[in-house]
Amino acid sequence: MKIKVHVKPGARGPESLELTEDGIYVVRIKAKPVDGAANQAVIKFIAAEFGVKANRVRITSGFTSRIKYLEIDNEI
Numbered sequence: 001m002k003i004k005v006h007v008k009p010g011a012r013g014p015e016s017l018e019l020t021e022d023g024i025y026v027v028r029i030k031a032k033p034v035d036g037a038a039n040q041a042v043i044k045f046i047a048a049e050f051g052v053k054a055n056r057v058r059i060t061s062g063f064t065s066r067i068k069y070l071e072i073d074n075e076i
Contacts, residue, residue, distance in 0.1 A: 001072045005046070008066070009038040017049050039063065046070060 004024045011028035018026045031041035039059060047054040052074050062068035 001074055002060070003046075003070050003072065005042065005068045005070055006066060007038060007042055007068060009033045009041075015041075015045055017045070039068075042068065042070075046072065050074060 006024055006026045008026065008028045009030075010032050011030050013028070015030060016028045020026060025046075027042055027045060029038060029041045029045055031037040043057045043059065044054050047057045050057075050072055052072060056073040058071050060069045060071050
């Protein structure tokens with residue numbers, strides 16, 4: 001499964017996931033975008049939300065952007 005994610009790093013409140021009307025997931029995470037910390041936090045958070053292990057989620061595009069494309073391998 002491929003999804004488009006808009007990342008909002010440095011969130012003060014709880015981490016959250018929201019699906020917009022146009023099919024983009026908005027992820028609010030506490031990690032700052034320093035040394036890949038936000039990317040790792042997004043991967044772990046998305047994996048937990050979709051019920052897969054973190055090694056089944058990978059960023060395919062947008063490593064340094066807030067708009068990222070992720071691929072989730074949810075097949076057994």
